[in-house]
Amino acid sequence: MQRISVFLKKYNQVLLGILLAVLSSESFAEKINIAAAADLKFAMDEIVTQFKKANPADDVEVIYGSSGKIFTQIQNQAPYDLYFSADISYPEKLEAAGLTAGPTKPYAFGRIVLWSPKTQLDATQLRLEDLTRAEIKRIAIANPKHAPYGKRAEEALRSKKLWDSVEPKLVYGENIAQTAQFVHTGNAQVGIIALSLALSDALSKQGNYWLIPDTLHSPLKQGFVITKRAEANQAAKKFSNYMASTEARKIMVRYGFTLPDEAGQ
Amino acid sequence: MRLSPSDIQAILLTLKLAGVVTLILLVLATPLAWWLARTSSKIKGVISAVVALPLVLPPSVLGFYFLLAMGPNGPIGGLMHQLGWQALPFTFGGLVVASIIYSLPFMVQPLQNAFEAVDKNLLDAAASLGASVQHRFFSIAVPLSRAGFLTAIILTFVHTIGEFGVVLMIGGNIPGVTRVASVQIYDHVEALEYMQAHALSAVMLAFSFVVLLFIYTLRPAHKRSH
Incomplete structure (x- = not known):
């Protein structure tokens, strides 16, 4: 000691x-x-x-x-x-x-956009009303139950009174990145995804987007x-x-x- | 704790998926297991390895390749498109196809073990008495492999019920079509609906336990009777 x-x-x-x-x-x-x-x-x-x-x-x-x-x-x-x-x-x-x-x-x-690969559709010419067109069979959105971007996608479709006619075509991503991936792989023709993802290198090279007016959904x-x-x-x-x-x-x-x-x- | 209509829909869908997959696999895997049990072919090792792959592969690997292969640019998806068929991702049929591959070893391996245990002398004796291949199989091999069939069917069924990762990747979470119980639980948790997650999880837990208890208490009894 x-x-x-x-x-x-x-x-x-x-x-x-x-x-x-x-x-x-x-x-x-x-x-x-x-x-x-x-x-x-x-x-x-x-x-x-x-x-x-x-x-x-x-x-x-x-x-x-x-x-x-x-x-x-x-x-x-x-x-x-x-x-x-x-x-x-x-x-x-x-x-x-x-x-x-x-x-x-x-x-x-954040903002939501309609996004589609160039090989599928020119998303710059798309509007929400076009989602009811027969040749668009699958539309990806994030799960509105818990994903913030999915909730806003649902709100936008509802404010255009399109939800009921579009819902049978919807597939739900677990989060907004998986939603983007569903469209990116061509498994869905169009997606409602985050503008931040549409502007990324990976997605902006492959597809186009149309910005959904933010008056159609809560911020x-x-x-x-x-x-x-x-x-x-x-x-x-x-x-x-x-x-x-x-x-x-x-x-x-x-x-x-x-x-x-x-x-x- | 009460199950909501959407929970019950998810449970029924899960049971339907497991039932369809088990039936199809029973038909597909029985001849495969029989061949694996009897053959001395050089490619037996390769086939066995392929059959066992889903046991070791992460579901994300399977899900990823399914998504690519079955998508419009993939080999299966392209072919289906040419034939004018609906693409498989996000459909019940897609889940069935993926689950067949995912659960394949759970059907093949118990059957193969059971078939390997069938006494070859019995089959040879029957053959010498003029019994056809089918006759020998159905009246000797199948009855002697009862326990193997039961294990294979139950394991395939419960393993398909337990599927999550693959479904999450290729299902698209459509109510009544691809939203199975495991995904429904995940959604409840994400939406902070812990009570509903509890209710559905408890049902899954109890069901799985009872099934496994059934297998483990029944199998030794069967062995003793031999």
Whole structure:
């Protein structure tokens, strides 16, 4: 015991230094797990790339899925530090349940489009009314029961009084990315998908889109939160702030998102 | 906890899918299993490996290839289009085709094991007494393989009921057509309807347990009677 205490006294400055070094390196280089809605697939990939360039010490991992599924996972202690939902009501519910560190921040408004591969149809000439045409046999939308983009697709079809005639042709994607994939593989001729996916490299080369007027559906207000577990995670805070940076905003706009302060709401 | 009409629709659809797949597989897999049990052909190993593939492949691999093959640009989808038939993805027929492949080893392997256990001397004796191939098969091999048939039928049935990944990828989640119980549960969870997810999950759990209990309590009794 005595030896140890002598050792501690002698080297206590050194030990303190090591301890500080370890702790501070921890706070400089942290790992964050981001769970993001599938409509962010391409935009978030780019934002993360830019963020990593600016913060090379931070390790960022992104998991994409449907907003509802991620919500359930976070309720059950999934190890996600940031949650980007396609529907702001999900993170707001987490916030109300005390599962977040701080308030829900709106980050974008999404838009829906009619999309079709060039080999099938020229979507720029399509309107919602055309979906009733006999030669269009399969139309993909995200599941309106739980996918935000699916809900808006249903709303748009209903406000045009087309739902009943179009419904027998509908196939439902589990999330908006799977919906896009159904059309991309040609298994459905047309899809109602996120503008952010239609503008991605993979889809914009293969097909065209027509922007569905946002007067036909309620706004796709999207929000994100830092989860409770990341309360002390500096990198999570940094990333949250980064979303307001010019770089991140530019990327979001390029993928067709309307930013909250520009939406006039 | 009450099942909604759409839950009951999903359960009935699941039972219909499992029933149709089991019947078709019984017809297709029996001769295949018989051949595998009796043959000394060089390609037996290859065929056995192909039959066993769905056991090890992730459902996403099967679903992905089904989607490509059965889509309008794929070999099967292109052929069906030429014949003027409806494309398979997002149809009940598509689920049947995919499930037949997905559940194939569950029908073939128990049957093959049962056929291999049939005493060859009995078959030879019957043959020497002038019994035809069909006669030998139906009056000797089938009765002696009763337990194998029962296991194969039940396993195929419950395995098809348990299918999820492939259906999610090629089904398109259409109510009454491709929205089976496993997908319906997934949807309930995503929509945060945990009570409905509980109800339907409990039904699946109880059903699967009873079926497996039936297999495991019945099989040793049958062996003892030999």
